[in-house]
Amino acid sequence: MHMLNNKQEYWRVKRVLRFPVSPYPILFFTLLFLLNGCMMTGMHGRKYTALQKNKPVKSLSPEEHLDVMIDRAVTSLIQARLPEKTIAVWDIQSAESGIDTEVVKQKIIDRLVKARQFKVLSRDALQTLLQEQSLSLSGVTDSTQNTQIGKLLGVEGFLEGYVSKNGLFLKLINSGSGEIAWSFTTNEAL
Numbered sequence: 001m002h003m004l005n006n007k008q009e010y011w012r013v014k015r016v017l018r019f020p021v022s023p024y025p026i027l028f029f030t031l032l033f034l035l036n037g038c039m040m041t042g043m044h045g046r047k048y049t050a051l052q053k054n055k056p057v058k059s060l061s062p063e064e065h066l067d068v069m070i071d072r073a074v075t076s077l078i079q080a081r082l083p084e085k086t087i088a089v090w091d092i093q094s095a096e097s098g099i100d101t102e103v104v105k106q107k108i109i110d111r112l113v114k115a116r117q118f119k120v121l122s123r124d125a126l127q128t129l130l131q132e133q134s135l136s137l138s139g140v141t142d143s144t145q146n147t148q149i150g151k152l153l154g155v156e157g158f159l160e161g162y163v164s165k166n167g168l169f170l171k172l173i174n175s176g177s178g179e180i181a182w183s184f185t186t187n188e189a190l
Contacts, residue, residue, distance in 0.1 A: 062165075062190040067107065069168045073184040074111040077172065080182050084157030084174060086119040087112065088126055088150075091160045099190075104163050108170075112159075121155060129153055150175025157181060165190045 060068065089112070092105045105122070112120045126149070150158065161170035166189055172182040 065188070065190050066104065066163070066168070069186050069188065070104075070107050070111055072186065073168060073170050074108070074115055076184050077112075077182060078115055078117050082157070082172065082181050084172060084181060085117075086121070086154060086156045087172065088121040088123065088153075088155045088158050090123055090158040092163060093161070094163045096164050099163055099165070101163065108159070121153075126153060126155070147175050147178050 089105055089109050092101045092108065094101050094104075109120055109122055112118050130149070130153075150156065155175050157175055158173045159170060160173065161168065161184075163169070167185065167187045169186075170184045171180050173179070174181045
């Protein structure tokens with residue numbers, strides 16, 4: 001019996017010596033540790049501010065926040081994959097002082113054009129086209145009139161909305177049917 005234990009011990013030691021511990025796990029964890037340290041610092045050894053605790057996050061200005069909301073709205077419009085590909089940015093309203101609706105309208109037009117998903121017309125461009133045909137947009141707010149103008153000028157959808165210090169509200173109205181094809185609402189304060 002004593003001899004059997006020695007044989008078993010002999011083969012156990014021989015197996016261990018024949019198959020030593022692989023160096024790969026040690027190398028793997030060493031590289032992981034080094035890479036983790038590199039990920040914590042950016043170029044030139046500076047720490048990323050997002051990884052530092054107790055550091056205040058920069059808040060957005062009202063203009064930057066409005067840009068973010070417009071980007072979200074345009075992204076939502078693109079993701080909706082609507083059949084309306086020719087869009088007129090029609091009327092953006094605001095009852096609050098300090099909000100320039102023309103600037104908001106131009107930012108929306110800019111984002112839509114940069115997205116390259118739509119043919120975009122502004123109300124000013126439509127006014128020029130209608131003047132050539134001796135018509136006017138003054139007082140045009142009715143959806144039936146929008147439908148007639150849309151058919152006349154080849155516009156498939158009218159984008160209109162409202163902006164306030166409490167958010168951005170947009171809707172796309174199909175010029176053929178007059179129904180709301182898409183809407184976007186955000187209740188984030190500027």
